[in-house]
Amino acid sequence: MPAWTDQLRFAFQPVVNLATGSVTALEILARPERGDVLTAARRSADLDDELAGLAVRSAARQETLLPLHVNVFATTLVELPGLTALRKAVHDAGRRPWEITVDLGGPFTHVPRRALLEAVAGLRQDGYRICADGVGDGDLPLRLLGDLAPDLVKLDASLCEGLDDDRGRRAAVAAMRQLCEVLGSLLAVEGVETERQYAAVREAGAQLAQGFLFAPPARRPAAGVYVPEPPEYGPVASAYVGGGRPLPPAGPPVTQFLQPAALLPMSASAGAVRSHLTGFPGVSGVLLVDPDGVPVRAIDRDRFLLSLSGRYGHALYADRPALRLADRPRTVGADATAWEVLDVVTGGHRDRTGDDVAVVDEQGRCVGVVHLADILRALAESRVEEAARLNPLTRLPGSDAVNAEVDRRIADGRAFALSWLDVDGFKQVNDGAGFAAGDTLIRAVGHALARTAAELPAARVGHIGGDDFLVLAGPGEVEPFAAAVLDAPWSAGGLPVTLSLATVECAPGSVRGHEEAAAALAPLKKAAKALAEASSWVAGRPGTRGHEVRRGRRRGD
Numbered sequence: 001m002p003a004w005t006d007q008l009r010f011a012f013q014p015v016v017n018l019a020t021g022s023v024t025a026l027e028i029l030a031r032p033e034r035g036d037v038l039t040a041a042r043r044s045a046d047l048d049d050e051l052a053g054l055a056v057r058s059a060a061r062q063e064t065l066l067p068l069h070v071n072v073f074a075t076t077l078v079e080l081p082g083l084t085a086l087r088k089a090v091h092d093a094g095r096r097p098w099e100i101t102v103d104l105g106g107p108f109t110h111v112p113r114r115a116l117l118e119a120v121a122g123l124r125q126d127g128y129r130i131c132a133d134g135v136g137d138g139d140l141p142l143r144l145l146g147d148l149a150p151d152l153v154k155l156d157a158s159l160c161e162g163l164d165d166d167r168g169r170r171a172a173v174a175a176m177r178q179l180c181e182v183l184g185s186l187l188a189v190e191g192v193e194t195e196r197q198y199a200a201v202r203e204a205g206a207q208l209a210q211g212f213l214f215a216p217p218a219r220r221p222a223a224g225v226y227v228p229e230p231p232e233y234g235p236v237a238s239a240y241v242g243g244g245r246p247l248p249p250a251g252p253p254v255t256q257f258l259q260p261a262a263l264l265p266m267s268a269s270a271g272a273v274r275s276h277l278t279g280f281p282g283v284s285g286v287l288l289v290d291p292d293g294v295p296v297r298a299i300d301r302d303r304f305l306l307s308l309s310g311r312y313g314h315a316l317y318a319d320r321p322a323l324r325l326a327d328r329p330r331t332v333g334a335d336a337t338a339w340e341v342l343d344v345v346t347g348g349h350r351d352r353t354g355d356d357v358a359v360v361d362e363q364g365r366c367v368g369v370v371h372l373a374d375i376l377r378a379l380a381e382s383r384v385e386e387a388a389r390l391n392p393l394t395r396l397p398g399s400d401a402v403n404a405e406v407d408r409r410i411a412d413g414r415a416f417a418l419s420w421l422d423v424d425g426f427k428q429v430n431d432g433a434g435f436a437a438g439d440t441l442i443r444a445v446g447h448a449l450a451r452t453a454a455e456l457p458a459a460r461v462g463h464i465g466g467d468d469f470l471v472l473a474g475p476g477e478v479e480p481f482a483a484a485v486l487d488a489p490w491s492a493g494g495l496p497v498t499l500s501l502a503t504v505e506c507a508p509g510s511v512r513g514h515e516e517a518a519a520a521l522a523p524l525k526k527a528a529k530a531l532a533e534a535s536s537w538v539a540g541r542p543g544t545r546g547h548e549v550r551r552g553r554r555r556g557d
Contacts, residue, residue, distance in 0.1 A: 157191025
């Protein structure tokens with residue numbers, strides 16, 4: 001063993017799940033007592049690989065079950081795509097590749113892009129997870145980040161400094177959260193040191209965090225971490241569709257609630273499982289997996305220990321395969337949502353309602369488990385948060401929800417049509433028929449829009465307030481809305497009422513955000529109001545003069 005290893009120690013820092021408040025993994029940090037081995041590792045791929053292997057071996061000596069984060073320079077992965085020392089340490093420690101996340105750090109500037117992507121693909125093929133580390137204070141190009149599509153993006157601690165007061169930094173974190181949504185990545189923020197930073201990180205939508213607030217790096221994995229009381233409603237994914245109604249298959253992603261899984265080979269004896277459960281009181285169950293890490297059977301802690309606690313339980317089962325006391329595992333894909341987990345739970349036997357649900361990757365390998373309590377808590381918060389955003393008169397969401405969806409479609413490069421609908425002379429309607437008749441009219445218009453949107457999965461409807469509504473749909477999907485609200489007769493207190501609809505059709509790249517789409521919509525709304533006294537509809541495109549009259553006629557025609 002090289003002499004420099006005698007002066008090398010490792011520290012462990014928890015990675016905290018902000019949705020559940022639990023430790024989801026440990027990052028292993030090299031701490032040389034003398035010398036500058038980390039700088040040397042940046043120049044030597046062999047040394048960096050060996051450091052990664054030593055990190056895994058140090059974790060094995062701590063007997064921790066938590067997944068591990070191991071730091072590797074991007075240049076090392078290109079030069080040594082096999083990472084022989086790391087892989088050998090993982091094997092010798094009895095770990096599985098999917099329990100290891102490789103935190104790729106810069107510099108990236110002179111790293112051959114294709115070689116890096118091929119090396120990452122090789123690691124992924126074997127089950128290793130990939131993290132882009134130090135994002136926001138390094139040289140990782142956004143294009144390369146998109147090509148890597150890492151399982152996790154870690155924002156550098158420098159972004160967390162002043163996050164609670166700096167609007168620009170909060171916007172940067174929120175933008176990265178939106179990018180992670182598109183890439184299918186989780187977002188982590190490093191360097192959380194104060195409760196105000198913690199609140200700002202949660203508000204920005206990060207799912208994971210590290211920092212001294214939770215626990216400092218220590219030579220032994222922390223037995224517990226400090227997590228402040230979350231805000232009244234935590235950051236959860238909005239799940240509304242046309243008509244503002246919740247859409248069950250949407251909702252927070254299951255990866256937001258991922259917990260480490262206790263895995264044992266399917267050949268394990270009941271005695272071995274019992275030792276595991278009694279040795280780790282926090283483990284709620286064990287998954288028996290095949291050599292590829294695919295769950296074969298699931299063991300619930302309480303039912304299993306109850307079976308062995310009977311008069312002859314230990315004698316009957318201790319030396320026999322644990323499979324005899326196991327159930328079929330309940331699994332969901334890593335791309336599932338909280339609602340889909342709930343479907344799996346409610347569709348099974350009532351006696352297993354509280355069992356963990358295994359989360360598996362595309363190859364069927366277990367990447368963790370989720371607890372029903374975490375899922376139910378998040379869905380309840382989601383419903384409360386959604387209800388708080390709904391207009392009390394129409395039960396439709398406000399403009400924020402529609403604007404967020406517009407920005408998502410722009411980021412995805414999708415064409416869309418944004419429409420603005422209102423009642424002509426609504427103040428006069430209220431003055432002539434009374435506010436109660438006006439409320440009844442607005443409620444009826446909202447319901448007509450909601451019914452139409454229910455038939456169009458990609459459509460979104462929002463009630464800005466008063467008599468103003470927003471409709472977001474595909475370029476060819478506005479006609480059903482026009483037919484529902486413009487071709488129908490409307491009245492309030494016996495007085496006839498007309499409506500005006502303006503639509504801006506946005507091709508990919510024609511607008512950069514919902515603000516530009518709204519600005520292009522404003523003159524079209526004015527044009528619709530200028531038509532003769534009948535329900536009207538005009539449409540146009542950003543950056544072009546003129547408009548098309550689709551309902552109504554110009555005055556004098």
